[in-house]
Amino acid sequence: MAGSNPNAKPMDLTLKVWRQKDKNATGQMVTYPIKGISPDMSFLEMLDVLNEDLLRKGEDPVAFDHDCREGICGMCSLFINGRPHGPERGTTTCQLHMRHFKDGDTITIEPWRAAAFPVHKDLVVDRSAFDRIQQAGGYVSVNTGGVPDANAIPIPKSIADKAFDAATCIGCGACVAACKNASAMLFVSAKVSQLAMLPQGKTERKTRVENMVAQMDIEGFGACTNTGACAAECPVGISLENINMLRSEFIYAKATSENM
Amino acid sequence: MILDSKLPEGPLAEKWDKHKFDVKLVNPANKRKYDIIVVGTGLAGASAAASFGELGYNVKAFCFQDSPRRAHSIAAQGGINAAKNYQNDGDSVFRLFYDTIKGGDYRAREANVYRLAQVSVNIIDQCVAQGVPFAREYGGLLANRSFGGAQVSRTFYARGQTGQQLLLGAYSALNRQIAYGKVKMYPRTEMLDLVLVDGKARGIVVRNLITGKIESHSAHAVVLATGGYGNVFYLSTNAMGSNATAAWRAHKKGALFANPCFTQIHPTCIPVSGDYQSKLTLMSESLRNDGRVWVPKTVEIAERLRRGEITVNDIAEADRDYYLERKYPAFGNLVPRDVASRNAKLVCDEGRGVGASGLAVYLDFADAIKRDGQAAIAAKYGNLFEMYAKITDENPYERPMRIYPAVHYTMGGLWVDYNLMTNVPGLYAAGEANFSDHGANRLGASALMQGLADGYFVLPYTIGDYLAKTPYDKVPVDHPAFKEAEQNVISVNNKLLSINGNRTVDDFHKALGQIMWEYCGMARNAEGLQFAKQEIRKLRDEFWRDVKVVGVNEELNITLEKANRVADFLELGELMVDDALNRNESCGGHFREEYQTPENEALRDDENYAYVAAWEFTGVGNEPRLHKEDLKFENVKLTQRSYK
Numbered sequence: 001m002a003g004s005n006p007n008a009k010p011m012d013l014t015l016k017v018w019r020q021k022d023k024n025a026t027g028q029m030v031t032y033p034i035k036g037i038s039p040d041m042s043f044l045e046m047l048d049v050l051n052e053d054l055l056r057k058g059e060d061p062v063a064f065d066h067d068c069r070e071g072i073c074g075m076c077s078l079f080i081n082g083r084p085h086g087p088e089r090g091t092t093t094c095q096l097h098m099r100h101f102k103d104g105d106t107i108t109i110e111p112w113r114a115a116a117f118p119v120h121k122d123l124v125v126d127r128s129a130f131d132r133i134q135q136a137g138g139y140v141s142v143n144t145g146g147v148p149d150a151n152a153i154p155i156p157k158s159i160a161d162k163a164f165d166a167a168t169c170i171g172c173g174a175c176v177a178a179c180k181n182a183s184a185m186l187f188v189s190a191k192v193s194q195l196a197m198l199p200q201g202k203t204e205r206k207t208r209v210e211n212m213v214a215q216m217d218i219e220g221f222g223a224c225t226n227t228g229a230c231a232a233e234c235p236v237g238i239s240l241e242n243i244n245m246l247r248s249e250f251i252y253a254k255a256t257s258e259n260m
Numbered sequence: 261m262i263l264d265s266k267l268p269e270g271p272l273a274e275k276w277d278k279h280k281f282d283v284k285l286v287n288p289a290n291k292r293k294y295d296i297i298v299v300g301t302g303l304a305g306a307s308a309a310a311s312f313g314e315l316g317y318n319v320k321a322f323c324f325q326d327s328p329r330r331a332h333s334i335a336a337q338g339g340i341n342a343a344k345n346y347q348n349d350g351d352s353v354f355r356l357f358y359d360t361i362k363g364g365d366y367r368a369r370e371a372n373v374y375r376l377a378q379v380s381v382n383i384i385d386q387c388v389a390q391g392v393p394f395a396r397e398y399g400g401l402l403a404n405r406s407f408g409g410a411q412v413s414r415t416f417y418a419r420g421q422t423g424q425q426l427l428l429g430a431y432s433a434l435n436r437q438i439a440y441g442k443v444k445m446y447p448r449t450e451m452l453d454l455v456l457v458d459g460k461a462r463g464i465v466v467r468n469l470i471t472g473k474i475e476s477h478s479a480h481a482v483v484l485a486t487g488g489y490g491n492v493f494y495l496s497t498n499a500m501g502s503n504a505t506a507a508w509r510a511h512k513k514g515a516l517f518a519n520p521c522f523t524q525i526h527p528t529c530i531p532v533s534g535d536y537q538s539k540l541t542l543m544s545e546s547l548r549n550d551g552r553v554w555v556p557k558t559v560e561i562a563e564r565l566r567r568g569e570i571t572v573n574d575i576a577e578a579d580r581d582y583y584l585e586r587k588y589p590a591f592g593n594l595v596p597r598d599v600a601s602r603n604a605k606l607v608c609d610e611g612r613g614v615g616a617s618g619l620a621v622y623l624d625f626a627d628a629i630k631r632d633g634q635a636a637i638a639a640k641y642g643n644l645f646e647m648y649a650k651i652t653d654e655n656p657y658e659r660p661m662r663i664y665p666a667v668h669y670t671m672g673g674l675w676v677d678y679n680l681m682t683n684v685p686g687l688y689a690a691g692e693a694n695f696s697d698h699g700a701n702r703l704g705a706s707a708l709m710q711g712l713a714d715g716y717f718v719l720p721y722t723i724g725d726y727l728a729k730t731p732y733d734k735v736p737v738d739h740p741a742f743k744e745a746e747q748n749v750i751s752v753n754n755k756l757l758s759i760n761g762n763r764t765v766d767d768f769h770k771a772l773g774q775i776m777w778e779y780c781g782m783a784r785n786a787e788g789l790q791f792a793k794q795e796i797r798k799l800r801d802e803f804w805r806d807v808k809v810v811g812v813n814e815e816l817n818i819t820l821e822k823a824n825r826v827a828d829f830l831e832l833g834e835l836m837v838d839d840a841l842n843r844n845e846s847c848g849g850h851f852r853e854e855y856q857t858p859e860n861e862a863l864r865d866d867e868n869y870a871y872v873a874a875w876e877f878t879g880v881g882n883e884p885r886l887h888k889e890d891l892k893f894e895n896v897k898l899t900q901r902s903y904k
Binding site: 022040041042044045052055060061065066067068071075090097121126127128131134135136138141142148149150151154155160163164167168171194201 | 307310311314325326327328329330331332334335344346382384385386387388389390391392393394395396397398399400401402418419421423424425428431432433435436438439445447470499500501533534536537538539541542646647650651653716717720764766767808810811815816818819
């Protein structure tokens with residue numbers, strides 16, 4: 001049914017795509033013309049079409065990360081025309097549709113650029129640094145079993161809602177890609193804030209923020225200079241308030257440190 | 261082979277407690293002498309790996325994604341059931357058990373389902389303790405909503421992102437064990453074979469998806485928490501990478517595959533819009549709490565609508581058929597998924613479908629918005645409405661959503677006993693990867709419950725029982741069984757890379773999906789299934805003659821990854837057809853057109869088919885061998901499921 005817009009005409013586009021054989025290779029932009037793209041396609045479906053064309057010619061398809069294709073797993077990335085996840089605000093690449101482009105457009109597609117996110121191949125980068133930051137303290141230390149009844153500790157709705165907003169970070173790395181310093185502050189602050197707000201997370205709030213920030217520095221992310229580019233480009237709207245909260249949590253923790 | 265489900269003796273409500281006392285324990289100091297492999301890091305895998313680590317076992321966890329947090333549990337929207345009865349509306353463990361058995365159309369084991377209902381309450385406690393931000397009321401206590409197939413509000417939720425929040429909770433518990441060194445995590449690593457030594461599961465062979473390196477890992481037990489096989493259909497709500505390879509290769513090593521034809525077609529998905537479509541997007545079942553499902557009353561109005569002569573808002577109230585409310589007044593729009601899907605197909609087959617293709621029905625929020633206001637509806641479903649608008653370019657606050665059923669979940673899976681162990685000693689299956697708890701149809705908000713029940717509260721007990729009887733000795737990875745499995749993996753990869761044919765992997769996958777959807781989808785019949793079996797065989801032969809896989813093994817090779825998965829789907833698809841052919845009845849998601857009541861409801865045959873069909877692999881192209889596990893119902897009475 002060609003979605004909602006049966007009259008939308010197929011588009012011809014020019015893609016400039018970063019190709020890099022592996023992490024040690026030197027990469028380069030390669031130009032691919034592509035024809036007959038429906039405006040109702042998602043951006044990744046457009047890349048599927050490109051890859052099927054390349055395969056039929058016996059060429060290596062463009063490697064890119066993707067999985068759920070519904071905007072929640074955080075696996076897709078792509079720096080599209082100089083913006084993480086492309087031109088539409090609050091949208092992951094997999095939810096970006098081609099109706100946001102015009103016939104004849106040239107689209108540049110690059111991987112996330114950050115020292116802490118080395119390129120594996122083409123558009124696929126290594127974001128394991130994010131996992132290591134979470135391993136440094138992004139949890140409440142409770143074992144399975146032996147916990148109180150879920151309603152034992154009431155939590156004001158406003159607090160629960162704010163914690164939820166912070167907890168919706170999908171870990172895609174757009175904040176780092178958007179930042180001129182490749183800082184991971186927004187990512188780290190989302191988890192620190194979520195757990196600092198909830199009573200369950202308060203016991204470890206000081207060690208958590210210290211350890212996560214320390215790991216962030218070890219991973220080679222840059223410093224935060226308050227440009228706000230991260231929040232502007234975040235596909236799920238993680239707010240800058242979280243960075244403020246991270247700073248105050250960090251100062252408070254350092255001033256009254258429990259880290260031995 | 262005799263299938264022993266190892267159900268504990270005694271009254272239903274006491275079985276699990278009795279079993280927990282009867283199982284053997286591993287002393288805390290000895291736990292560190294045992295290694296456990298967990299494949300998959302969704303709700304079941306991450307919770308199991310974390311819990312094993314907390315107990316003191318050495319765990320190796322594997323996922324094909326770049327991080328354990330990406331597993332497709334993350335996309336679950338609506339919620340998680342638990343028999344907390346916080347709403348004082350008559351819920352209980354027994355009611356959740358009863359609803360689940362009935363919802364599954366009496367094709368699940370009573371004892372497993374009862375245990376699931378029992379531990380459901382612990383899951384919510386655990387998740388809250390981890391800092392999972394569930395929705396709350398103004399008084400600070402947890403909020404609930406209702407879901408299909410239930411008349412109580414027992415579903416806990418975190419806006420429309422419950423799966424994400426629960427998975428991130430399990431991921432945080434997993435991270436804590438990774439930090440402690442109790443779990444070693446292997447992301448971007450795909451299991452390609454199971455290794456048996458003396459008939460027991462002792463390890464796996466994996467491929468590093470970045471370097472292509474084939475490696476072996478040895479352990480005392482292996483847990484597969486690798487999800488379902490909905491992607492057999494190509495188009496489904498599963499993630500692009502969701503696949504059946506780990507489970508299927510375990511099946512080829514002897515693990516029985518149970519009830520493969522039980523697939524769930526979810527009623528509320530965004531309709532297909534073109535040939536390029538790569539996946540289907542679910543709109544949470546929770547929307548049916550407030551949305552009303554309808555189509556035009558007559559074919560004539562539907563045709564005018566499809567031709568664009570009128571718009572949806574031109575259709576008078578009297579010309580709308582709210583068919584679920586009309587046919588099922590007691591449950592209305594909240595009938596279970598199989599019933600809702602089948603009825604959508606029915607009205608579309610009658611020619612009353614909407615959208616240009618006629619393969620859609622309306623899900624209308626106009627009344628709810630009038631009643632509660634747009635803000636209240638946005639607070640409940642905002643992210644879902646946004647997602648719908650992004651994909652379709654239509655505003656669901658102003659026009660009804662168009663929805664159509666799509667493949668969503670697979671109730672079938674590896675056969676397991678009460679301990680979640682397959683018939684292969686030492687091999688366990690958890691979450692969607694096993695067949696155990698949902699019978700022929702899963703109720704909404706029960707997948708998250710089952711995944712976390714298996715990982716947090718069942719496996720940590722039952723795996724100890726097996727390990728306690730297992731010697732500490734480790735099998736070295738240079739054991740001939742490992743070398744043979746590695747060679748097998750390498751030769752399959754080499755074969756795929758050497759064919760250099762003309763058709764792409766996706767091409768084959770789409771062709772398989774079309775066969776499956778047409779003949780083994782929402783409605784099936786013997787003739788169509790027999791035809792599908794031949795078509796799948798032809799397609800599989802062609803695949804091995806004409807598939808095009810470029811590149812080499814020793815690199816990040818997305819085509820090779822897909823080729824392995826599709827090769828397995830081409831075998832699994834045939835087994836699904838075999839199972840659907842064997843089951844001469846309709847039940848839950850399995851609707852055989854030959855077996856229906858005069859009102860087009862599923863007609864079960866309890867006398868002949870109240871069993872689990874567990875299939876044994878006998879070689880590609882050979883007929884699989886059927887083993888039956890009879891289902892005994894001692895606590896619920898088998899009746900025709902009615903939601904009227």
